[in-house]
Amino acid sequence: xxxxxxxxxxxxxxxxxxxxxxxxxxxxxxxxxxxxxxxxxxxxxxxxxxxxxxxxxxxxxxxxxxxxxxxxxxxxxxxxxxxxxxxxxxxxxxxxxxxxxxxxxxxxxxxxxxxxxxxxxxxxxxxxxxxxxxxxxxxxxxxxxxxxxxxxxxxxxxxxxxxxxxxxxxxxxxxxxxxxxxxxxxxxxxxxxxxxxxxxxxxxxxxxxxxxxxxxxxxxxxxxxxxxxxxxxxxxxxxxxxxxxxxxxxxxxxxxxxxxxxxxxxxxxxxxxxxxxxxxxxxxxxxxxxx
Numbered sequence: 001x002x003x004x005x006x007x008x009x010x011x012x013x014x015x016x017x018x019x020x021x022x023x024x025x026x027x028x029x030x031x032x033x034x035x036x037x038x039x040x041x042x043x044x045x046x047x048x049x050x051x052x053x054x055x056x057x058x059x060x061x062x063x064x065x066x067x068x069x070x071x072x073x074x075x076x077x078x079x080x081x082x083x084x085x086x087x088x089x090x091x092x093x094x095x096x097x098x099x100x101x102x103x104x105x106x107x108x109x110x111x112x113x114x115x116x117x118x119x120x121x122x123x124x125x126x127x128x129x130x131x132x133x134x135x136x137x138x139x140x141x142x143x144x145x146x147x148x149x150x151x152x153x154x155x156x157x158x159x160x161x162x163x164x165x166x167x168x169x170x171x172x173x174x175x176x177x178x179x180x181x182x183x184x185x186x187x188x189x190x191x192x193x194x195x196x197x198x199x200x201x202x203x204x205x206x207x208x209x210x211x212x213x214x215x216x217x218x219x220x221x222x223x224x225x226x227x228x229x230x231x232x233x234x235x236x237x238x239x240x241x242x243x244x245x246x247x248x249x250x251x252x253x254x255x256x257x258x259x260x261x262x263x264x265x266x267x268x269x270x271x272x273x274x275x276x277x278x279x280x281x282x283x284x285x286x287x288x289x290x291x
Contacts, residue, residue, distance in 0.1 A: 072157050078221045086119065100126065102126065122222075177190050
């Protein structure tokens, strides 16, 4: 009996060992799916989801911060001024713009039938000098028309920064996938996607820099209209003595011109006058003789 019991115990022990060993091997076995590379469609979906999450979180954070910071506003203006000397006014405006740290982006002029000049200057000045520039124009010349407007670009700027942040995250992930790619097809697909993302990053960076430039420098279009006959009195610009001398010389020249014309007229028509004189004498002589 003892021998049978021992055989039964050995058989049970061996069975338990096989069962435990089988379960252990099954738990340690690896399926091909565990080491398989992720499907490209799944990869794109994962990247897009992560990009969207980063974009939303960054947008919310930056929008909250922008509410407490200075707003980003671009300013533009149009001014029409009337001057007595076009070139003098144009040169003075250009000097003031340069002194303010600005620059000229366009300049044009033309002559009207009256001989007066009209022209346009498109200038860009730092945003802190925009209002002082308008004040200078009003103080020095007659402003006929003026229009200014501003546009808040804070929301667009925040949106661009958020999109850039998410695009950089996607770029880093794609670079990591390229390093672990095992075949040419996957490497090519990832490279194409990376090129597309980097192109979008460049476009966003360009737009961001453009907005920053538009905010830092305001644009002002100055139209200049010359009016030489303007009767505006400007302090010491009356030039009374010079104008008196000019009028005196004009009077003398007019008298000399009149006298010269009279002499030319008399000498030129002297044969006619002589003939009329002779005929008059003959007429009077005959008339007296008949009496």
